[in-house]
Amino acid sequence: MKVNWNYIKAFALLVLVVFLYSFSSARNKKRNIERIEVHFTNDENLYVTEAAVNKLLIQNQDSVQNLAKDILDLKVIENRLDTNEMIEDAEVYLTVNGRLGAVITQRRPIARVYGNESYYIDVNGKSMPLSTNFSARVPFIKNIEKENIAEVYPLVAKIEKDEFLKEHITLIKRNSKGEYVLEMRLYDFEILFGEANSIEKKINNLKAFYKKALLDDQLDAYKWVNLKFENQVVCTKKG
Structure with missing residues (x-):
């Protein structure tokens, strides 16, 4: 019986890719938040301060240092920002290098x-x-x-x-x-x-x-x- 090495190589490559992705994903989730980045549309932070946004991003936390990424629920954080009376819209994101960010559009x-x-x-x-x-x-x-x-x-x-x-x-x-x-x-x-x-x-x-x-x-x-x-x-x- 002739062995089809091409199939074996393709299967081994697929297993390797899945393993590396799973390993990387698990490692990324355990990575800590290193800092917060807040961006205001039109570069204006007139009615709500960056400090106030920081508190809403990490509620009940004094600092984001050593806070694991996998315990954050970005949708919950985004909804919390949207309920602020000075904010019209907020988009929250998490980068692979451990930065928690928010793009804030204030009410005018x-x-x-x-x-x-x-x-x-x-x-x-x-x-x-x-x-x-x-x-x-x-x-x-x-x-x-x-x-x-x-x-x-x-x-x-x-x-x-x-x-x-x-x-x-x-x-x-x-x-x-x-x-x-x-x-x-x-x-x-x-x-x-x-x-x-x-x-x-x-x-x-x-x-x-x-x-x-x-x-x-x-x-x-x-x-x-x-x-x-x-x-x-x-x-x-x-x-």
Whole structure:
């Protein structure tokens, strides 16, 4: 009977590969975590610190030194990070050389509510707690409750995306009629925006008024600018 050495060699090679993989995998699992690496998207760690992320990565551990890799559950750690009120998304990974890493995307505020309760409204239209580490330079909102967030959010989102509005609008107030009043950074007239509807048209009317009043050097002459009417801007002069 002729022996097929090619089959024997292939089988022996397969056994060797499986053995080496199993040995390497077992050895890798027993390897200790050497250090933590935290990366923030856009290189910003404004609202949650790297130290705070480290504590969430290894909860109830003073140090990662001599902590075996096989006792870590990356999904549990990732979920723990995702529940942090300042974090929008987290991805946790473990490298073969013993580094535990996390890529953190923080929530981004676009307005700040102040009153009996102070908090941010984030880019997704949800309430977000203030941070002890950093204060965002965003417009303030006055006289709203959390049930009003969905109502005011389209207006706030428009201000955040529009360079002209982002530069000039500093305060949004909700009056007893459910209408919104805007205040500007450089001028003391108030803008009666009305309800948070027809936003694009009202903003275009505001820009047209601003351009004309700036050209005529009349921006300081007005007390009120009313955008409530469909196709016109009604202005009230001082005095």
